[in-house]
Amino acid sequence: MSGRSTFYVTTPIYYVNDVPHIGHAYTTLACDVLARFMRLDGRDVHFLTGTDEHGQKIETAAAAAGLAPQAYADKVSQSFRDLLGTMNYSPDNFIRTTEKRHYAACQALWEKLVAAGDIYLGKYAGWYSVRDETYFAEGETEVGPDKKRRAISTGAEVEWVEEPSYFFKLSAWSERLLALYEKNPRFIGPDSRRNEVMSFVRGGLQDLSVSRTSFSWGVPVPGDPKHIMYVWLDALTNYITECGYPDTGNPNWKYWPADLHMVGKDIIRFHCVFWPAFLMSAGLEPPKRVFAHGWWTIEGQRMSKSLGNGINPAELVNAYGLDPVRYFLLREVPFGNDGDFSRRALIGRLNADLANAYGNLCQRSLSIIAKSCGEQVPPKGAITDADTALLDRARRLLAIVRAELEEQSFHKALTSIWEVIADANRYVDAQAPWALAKTDPVRRDTVMWVLAETIRRVTLLVQPFMPDSTAKILDQLAIPADARTFAAFDRELESGTTLPKPQGVFPRFVEPAAAAD
RNA sequence: GGGCCCGUAGUUCAGUGGUUAGAACGAGCCGCUCAUAACGGUUAUGUCGCAGGUUCGAAUCCUGCCGGGCCUACCA
Numbered sequence: 101m102s103g104r105s106t107f108y109v110t111t112p113i114y115y116v117n118d119v120p121h122i123g124h125a126y127t128t129l130a131c132d133v134l135a136r137f138m139r140l141d142g143r144d145v146h147f148l149t150g151t152d153e154h155g156q157k158i159e160t161a162a163a164a165a166g167l168a169p170q171a172y173a174d175k176v177s178q179s180f181r182d183l184l185g186t187m188n189y190s191p192d193n194f195i196r197t198t199e200k201r202h203y204a205a206c207q208a209l210w211e212k213l214v215a216a217g218d219i220y221l222g223k224y225a226g227w228y229s230v231r232d233e234t235y236f237a238e239g240e241t242e243v244g245p246d247k248k249r250r251a252i253s254t255g256a257e258v259e260w261v262e263e264p265s266y267f268f269k270l271s272a273w274s275e276r277l278l279a280l281y282e283k284n285p286r287f288i289g290p291d292s293r294r295n296e297v298m299s300f301v302r303g304g305l306q307d308l309s310v311s312r313t314s315f316s317w318g319v320p321v322p323g324d325p326k327h328i329m330y331v332w333l334d335a336l337t338n339y340i341t342e343c344g345y346p347d348t349g350n351p352n353w354k355y356w357p358a359d360l361h362m363v364g365k366d367i368i369r370f371h372c373v374f375w376p377a378f379l380m381s382a383g384l385e386p387p388k389r390v391f392a393h394g395w396w397t398i399e400g401q402r403m404s405k406s407l408g409n410g411i412n413p414a415e416l417v418n419a420y421g422l423d424p425v426r427y428f429l430l431r432e433v434p435f436g437n438d439g440d441f442s443r444r445a446l447i448g449r450l451n452a453d454l455a456n457a458y459g460n461l462c463q464r465s466l467s468i469i470a471k472s473c474g475e476q477v478p479p480k481g482a483i484t485d486a487d488t489a490l491l492d493r494a495r496r497l498l499a500i501v502r503a504e505l506e507e508q509s510f511h512k513a514l515t516s517i518w519e520v521i522a523d524a525n526r527y528v529d530a531q532a533p534w535a536l537a538k539t540d541p542v543r544r545d546t547v548m549w550v551l552a553e554t555i556r557r558v559t560l561l562v563q564p565f566m567p568d569s570t571a572k573i574l575d576q577l578a579i580p581a582d583a584r585t586f587a588a589f590d591r592e593l594e595s596g597t598t599l600p601k602p603q604g605v606f607p608r609f610v611e612p613a614a615a616a617d
Numbered sequence: 618g619g620g621c622c623c624g625u626a627g628u629u630c631a632g633u634g635g636u637u638a639g640a641a642c643g644a645g646c647c648g649c650u651c652a653u654a655a656c657g658g659u660u661a662u663g664u665c666g667c668a669g670g671u672u673c674g675a676a677u678c679c680u681g682c683c684g685g686g687c688c689u690a691c692c693a
Contacts, residue, residue: 118693157692157693299688330691331693438686438687448642456655457656459652461655464656525655526656526657528652528656529657529658532649532651535651
């Protein structure tokens with residue numbers, strides 16, 4: 101192939117006990133933007149998402165639905181696959197843990213852990229609720245006045261149960277994990293999570309139960325098929341299954357180690373502690389970086405099934421449009437922080453940032469060109485200091501955005517881009533091309549060229565965030581398909597190119613009720 | 618209980634020792650008229666959670682208090 105540097109980015113594989121909501125959409129969106137950016141920037145990208153389909157919960161849920169586990173998993177997995185189209189995601193593959201190749205990868209990894217001496221047979225003991233069919237940690241239970249111990253969350257009685265289980269010697273890995281974090285400060289992001297993980301590991305690690313005998317929906321342990329692999333060992337392995345593991349001669353093996361595992365903050369431990377320990381034990385490289393983003397609240401309230409306030413991404417897209425939703429999610433909140441999702445905030449962003457600032461900049465500029473410059477890219481005449489100032493700010497944007505996305509600072513990348521959009525709007529007012537039309541049409545043409553060129557640069561950079569809308573704008577600038585990557589970032593607009601009739605790309609959102617007034 | 622973090626204009630936040638504490642959105646006023654009644658200019662608002670302390674000087678460092686959040690492992 102080529103010597104292009106690879107970029108492997110993954111979403112968590114989503115557990116099929118829930119239908120997709122805005123939280124899933126958010127994680128995958130962040131990865132999608134990175135994947136698109138890196139592709140435009142010339143990287144050899146592999147972007148993976150998929151579903152996690154094993155475990156007792158699925159076995160139970162399937163039985164309740166009167167379906168075989170596989171049939172149940174097929175159904176819910178499809179709803180996650182549907183989300184790809186709804187949100188315009190661009191994964192290179194959608195992996196499922198029920199694929200044959202994944203069983204092979206899990207079992208191969210298991211055998212490596214055994215060979216490394218990190219697996220032993222022991223007993224898993226804990227407070228088990230027969231009614232809930234699950235174990236509870238000591239702290240999740242309490243002894244009531246009748247001296248009986250119950251699970252706090254469900255109120256069900258629990259009993260002390262022991263079952264045979266294989267264990268992974270996680271306790272032996274504390275020092276090596278800490279060394280990994282020390283040596284690679286970028287391994288966990290943001291920094292607050294890194295501190296959290298490090299203090300957790302410093303506190304000492306217990307061995308991890310990595311098999312169960314209480315259910316059968318999962319990957320059998322090699323040589324002892326009564327045991328099913330712990331679902332997390334199974335799930336995490338998907339990242340290397342995709343690369344062909346255990347066949348390191350597979351063409352996809354070039355993508356390992358992953359550049360980035362994107363995760364929600366709830367599963368950071370699995371990715372930052374268990375996963376690198378498994379990998380290092382098996383003699384594999386850990387991923388380069390794990391980034392944990394925050395949670396969305398909905399109109400100030402925690403998202404929860406019981407409140408029924410989970411947001412269906414498809415409904416959101418129907419109401420406000422796909423690209424505004426994509427933009428809002430990554431612009432509104434510093435990536436890594438928790439944020440609040442509100443209709444008011446979304447509409448504010450849509451109207452202020454998209455319709456008024458960016459959309460109107462395009463429309464007012466392209467309208468003048470269409471009406472007064474003969475529907476073609478106007479000639480670039482003598483360049484003034486004001487022109488150079490604006491053009492330079494737009495030119496510098498690529499390096500800025502690249503650096504921000506390297507740190508997953510989506511909001512900062514967008515802020516930087518929108519500063520130039522604001523500069524461009526100021527420039528229009530300062531240059532007043534409508535006045536120049538009467539006094540100096542040659543200068544007017546140059547001003548319009550500068551604006552078109554600035555819009556071109558800005559729009560190239562917005563592509564990963566809002567692919568559909570930016571494609572329309574680039575069409576209106578008659579940018580050929582092969583001039584839309586960052587390799588063409590410095591290829592200036594050619595004067596004389598015929599332009600199509602401009603059309604607004606980001607209409608203002610008006611409340612349906614208000615529109616009727 | 619232990620650990621970590623946060624509390625700054627109406628709102629969201631930036632600012633981690635040094636002149637009169639900033640930005641965006643929202644609000645008022647003025648201007649422009651190319652544009653999606655969009656754009657530009659301008660004004661206003663803050664006991665920087667509270668109380669002490671260190672310092673020539675603190676939103677910024679220390680202590681205590683009040684308020685809020687996160688972590689404290691094997692459902693995922």
